[in-house]
Amino acid sequence: MAPTKRTRGNPAALAGRSGGSKKRPRSKLTVDLSGGHGGKYEDAIDDDDITPTLHDEELDSGDDDGDLSNDGMMDGASEDEEEDSEEEETVDQKKLRLARDYLSKMEAQQSSEDEDESDSEGGDDTDAYRGGSAMDKIGKRIAKERLRKSGLLQSHIADSILEGIQTMRGKIASKIGIDAASQAWMGGSAAEGASTESYAKSWLDAKYVTYHRGHDLTPTSVALSHDGSTAFSGAKDGSLVMWNVEEGRKVSCILPAVKHFGGDESSNNSRNQREILAIATSDDDRYMAVGGRDNCVRIFDIRTLGKGTTASSPISTFEGHKKAVTSLAFRSRTLDLYSGSEDRCIRRYDLDAMTYVETLYGHQSPVLGINCANKNRPVSIARDRTVRVWKVEEDSHLVFRPGGDVGSAECVSAVRDGWFVTGHDDGRLALWREEKKRPVGDVVVAAHGYEGGGGGVTRSVMCCDALGLSDVLATGSNDGYLRFWRLSTEEKGAGIKPLDTVPIHGHINSIAMGPGGKFCVAAVGQEPRLGRWNRVPRAKNRFAIIRLNSDGEADS
Numbered sequence: 001m002a003p004t005k006r007t008r009g010n011p012a013a014l015a016g017r018s019g020g021s022k023k024r025p026r027s028k029l030t031v032d033l034s035g036g037h038g039g040k041y042e043d044a045i046d047d048d049d050i051t052p053t054l055h056d057e058e059l060d061s062g063d064d065d066g067d068l069s070n071d072g073m074m075d076g077a078s079e080d081e082e083e084d085s086e087e088e089e090t091v092d093q094k095k096l097r098l099a100r101d102y103l104s105k106m107e108a109q110q111s112s113e114d115e116d117e118s119d120s121e122g123g124d125d126t127d128a129y130r131g132g133s134a135m136d137k138i139g140k141r142i143a144k145e146r147l148r149k150s151g152l153l154q155s156h157i158a159d160s161i162l163e164g165i166q167t168m169r170g171k172i173a174s175k176i177g178i179d180a181a182s183q184a185w186m187g188g189s190a191a192e193g194a195s196t197e198s199y200a201k202s203w204l205d206a207k208y209v210t211y212h213r214g215h216d217l218t219p220t221s222v223a224l225s226h227d228g229s230t231a232f233s234g235a236k237d238g239s240l241v242m243w244n245v246e247e248g249r250k251v252s253c254i255l256p257a258v259k260h261f262g263g264d265e266s267s268n269n270s271r272n273q274r275e276i277l278a279i280a281t282s283d284d285d286r287y288m289a290v291g292g293r294d295n296c297v298r299i300f301d302i303r304t305l306g307k308g309t310t311a312s313s314p315i316s317t318f319e320g321h322k323k324a325v326t327s328l329a330f331r332s333r334t335l336d337l338y339s340g341s342e343d344r345c346i347r348r349y350d351l352d353a354m355t356y357v358e359t360l361y362g363h364q365s366p367v368l369g370i371n372c373a374n375k376n377r378p379v380s381i382a383r384d385r386t387v388r389v390w391k392v393e394e395d396s397h398l399v400f401r402p403g404g405d406v407g408s409a410e411c412v413s414a415v416r417d418g419w420f421v422t423g424h425d426d427g428r429l430a431l432w433r434e435e436k437k438r439p440v441g442d443v444v445v446a447a448h449g450y451e452g453g454g455g456g457v458t459r460s461v462m463c464c465d466a467l468g469l470s471d472v473l474a475t476g477s478n479d480g481y482l483r484f485w486r487l488s489t490e491e492k493g494a495g496i497k498p499l500d501t502v503p504i505h506g507h508i509n510s511i512a513m514g515p516g517g518k519f520c521v522a523a524v525g526q527e528p529r530l531g532r533w534n535r536v537p538r539a540k541n542r543f544a545i546i547r548l549n550s551d552g553e554a555d556s
Helices: 011-017 070-088 091-121 127-150 158-176 178-187 194-205
Strands: 027-032 040-045 050-057 211-212 219-224 230-237 240-243 248-253 276-281 286-291 296-301 318-319 325-332 336-341 347-349 355-360 367-369 377-381 389-393 396-400 410-414 417-424 429-433 440-444 464-467 472-476 480-486 497-504 507-513 521-523 542-547
Touching: 091 127, 158 194, 158 480, 158 497, 194 211, 219 521, 219 542, 230 276, 230 286, 230 521, 230 542, 286 325, 286 336, 296 325, 336 367, 336 377, 377 410, 410 472, 417 464, 429 464, 429 497, 440 497, 464 507, 472 507
Parallel strands: 219 276, 219 507, 276 325, 325 367, 367 410, 410 464
Antiparallel strands: 027 040, 040 050, 211 542, 219 230, 230 240, 240 248, 276 286, 286 296, 296 318, 325 336, 336 347, 347 355, 367 377, 377 389, 389 396, 410 417, 417 429, 429 440, 464 472, 472 480, 480 497, 507 521, 521 542
């Protein structure tokens, strides 16, 4: 049905029409105020009179197309308001809203866990107590998650390592006899000589310790990739080998052994000049640094190693040290590299830009070891019987002196920021804190026993490695045992306590702990890393993999 229109005008205009007077031209302006669903204003504009005329349109009630309900209008308005509110939300408000949502989810999850625990234990705690306990647990969970994401979460794995070693020892004792196992257990005085060697062979037969051949002369250093799948070892013959830890096989020979050709012994081609003394890998598994008696620091790209059968070439070589490079260390989670040398200097490199940065001076004797945790504060040791913590950003350093008759440190390892361990040539083992000038807790005396039994000369601690952000430390010497220690960095009770041992026959020159403390690798040989004294003639020059748990026992 077509709509009918009623027109209302002013009386003067109607009278003019009826009188037959001549109509003057008019212009019309039509304004739609309802979006096409209601009436219209039609303005009749004359020269003398401007009067708006309203034309109402009567719409058929059956015409659904033009009908707009009040609910639809309200819904559209609400949606527009929500969109406007979302557009007006700032970045800070969004972060706050997401944080509140995350906290509410954690509260709900924690409350459900508490209810399950209370139901299982039959407890009658009050709601207020449960609420306070839940909030404390939520705060601890948030702090733990933050530390985990930042890579600073400390783990406690000493008990699991102890359980694994004791389980493996029990299985070996059931095979070789209780008397033989107890006689050599913990490296007592009855375990000297042939007894220690035979006991170490029993661990090799059980395949809890595996030896892998790859070097002609004594291995001096080892390093692991961040995920622990790949290992690297260097030796006195100048060879550098890449290993697959899970399969226990040699992947490739990165640098071959240097042979004597009867030429000039002082040249770079002689074995003495090409001894590899230190290896370090970055946490992102991109670069490996190698140092030795050629006075250079060579950088290899790990991602390209093992792709071919030929020897690999370094992508960069840093020259600057005047004597042998004895130690290398990457700063945790960065590409900052530090090198220590017998020229008493420490040099810093930035491998992100592949450039040398600066030299740190202070030691009065050859530098033997260096390590660095998360903060840019490397810790170094030298023959001058000092331990130095370098505040690189402040261009200063701290000096720690053991004092008394304590010998010079042979090895150093950072536990976490502000805490580190040193092993000395007189057999002492000490835990340090940056805020104190003396070792924390009791210093371990004769950590690896005495030469020729009790009352002899103490054996030096040749190498040590603390699994970062954990409570486990591993040390090596020539007493025939790889020793594990429990570390405590709490305010009360900080110190070092013995944990357990694994028999290894020969000089243990370097140790690298695997992720989670499931295994470790070691450089084992007849001679010490920096000399040829105290040779163990019956030892083998091998790369060793030591299991620290009894899961998945290998068939013997």
